[in-house]
Amino acid sequence: MVRALDQVSVVIRKNEFFTLLGPSGCGKTTLLRLIAGFEQPSEGDILLDGSPIGHLPPYQRPVNTVFQSYALFPHMTVAQNIGFGLEMLGKPKAEVEETVAAMLKLVRMEELSDRRTDQISGGQQQRVALARALAPRPKVLLLDEPLSALDYKLRKDMQIELKRLQHETGITFIFVTHDQEEALTMSDRVAVMSRGKILQVGSPRQIYDHPAERFIADFIGDTNFLAAEVVSAEGRRAVLRLSSGREVAADLPEGMTVNGKVTAAIRPEHASLSAEGGDLQGTVENIVYFGTDTHYHLRLADGVAFVVRHQNLRDSAEAFRAEQPVGIVLKTDAVQVLRD
């Protein structure tokens, strides 16, 4: 038997913006479809407010979905689309109209209420899909990569818009994405998934600064990986000896006991270059200017590649040149030990 999801157990809090992040095929969409009710779990259950919903049909769950394709009804107007859920719930006509008007206002689509859904732009369709899913006031709103079809500028706007909607409605949002930036900017908490398993759950900051596994450190942001030797370890802290011989303090993932060789991760912006030596020694190979910051591609003494990111300030200190031997200074708490 193929397991799309394996031992997934996660508690999602009320009014939380919770993101399932992972590469395509990691099972995040399957998990979303299980919560929505389009798939039935072969084992285990799903609890909503303490009551099991894992085996209810989708139309009996107080959960609504914003589909990746939007799935708007093409034979109905914008207003009819938004009112559909309420109508199916048997709400009186006056209430449906009132809520539809409120929803149109919430997503700023009042003027287009009588348009057909093929007469509005992609961004507007997105808003209608949101309004339609929010109108019945579900306990949980599921969003299946809803921003992937939008262009960059619109996506940025919608990210802020989604945060605003979540804040104003107080509904729990479960958001699925493969875009790490989306996950970091919008979420209260993120679950990183891979191959049907949840690898780590935490705030964007925890996930970024203290990735528990090599996969997460690699998937989210840029990371330097270094081989290191454990000198001592106690609780969540350890002292590592780097290839340069320097000893540095490092964080350990929860529940990991270490000895011997480990892999350490250092974010490029958690290190800086210095002409007067540092924790590591290297040579500048390449300098890439990005406007907001500059990336220095280095080669360490033992041949390992290493990237350091300097923010470009008006009063930035001296620039470094290619071929220049430099020292790399690791900032406090920069080193994180990874599970392989």
Next chain:
Amino acid sequence: MTALSQTPSSERAAGNEAPGALAEAARRAEVRKNLLLTTPALIVLFCAASGPLLIMLVYSFLKAGNYGGVEWSISSDGWANVLLHRDIFDDTLSIADAHLTIFWRSVKLSIMTTLVALILGFPTAYFIATRPAESRNLWLFLITVPFWTNLLIRTFAIMEVIRNQGLINTALMAMGMIEEPLQILFTDVAIMLGMTYVYLPLMVLPIYASMEKFDFRLVEAGYDLYATRYRVLRRIILPLVKPGIVAGSILVFIPSLGAYVTPRILGGGKNMMLGNLISLQFGQGRNWPLGAALSLTLLAVVMAALLVYVRSIGKSESGRD
């Protein structure tokens, strides 16, 4: 619509800054060329459709020849005989009950055939459209297999199934559900069953064509928004595959109304439909003008039915919006 579609071409002509007369001449040459290109189609259309209709129209206003054919003198008897009956002994006129019965039976059986074909055809089309893409062609192929066999043979096959010692009756009697065989053959029900069987693919194929384009993710969206199975069908699937249902219904209704072979064989000759009545006038009846008038009446009934149907569809759609 026409005005709209012409705007771009006139704009283009103006944009070329060609002298007005020259542009006009070029446009006319274009029209002449198009006319020339459509000539073969127009000839076929005239020979195959308009021509025969015209002949029928002329014949319907002529006098019936004694041994078939027509005599070239104008008479309204052909049309009068559609609804009226002249007694051969005392020449009194009365309403032609037999004709009305046949008209009514034709319309009734055609509507029922269309309904039954829709009830059977819709789930079939739905089933095929929801199969994996690779196996859909196989199912479609199976739907079209009956077309490979002659209509006459298929009709006799139906006869074999429903006759008194046929498959259905034998099976029902063997199970002890009936004492005596059911008389299905040579009834209206037999005609309807036969026509449904023969025309079912004409219902399935257009519905399938609509259904194939249908985005089944909308069904999930419906379930997600608290619609039960029935309501998803009623509010989402049906409105979106309606063009297919309309096309299928028309494709079944029209040939049913003019059916000849099926009522002839399964109706046993006494339960005539319009097609049989018309054929009778050109054969033993030796009344070609009446046959021609009946044919045109059939055409009118079909047109009227189509008009009513299309109107009602359009109304329900605009009513929803």
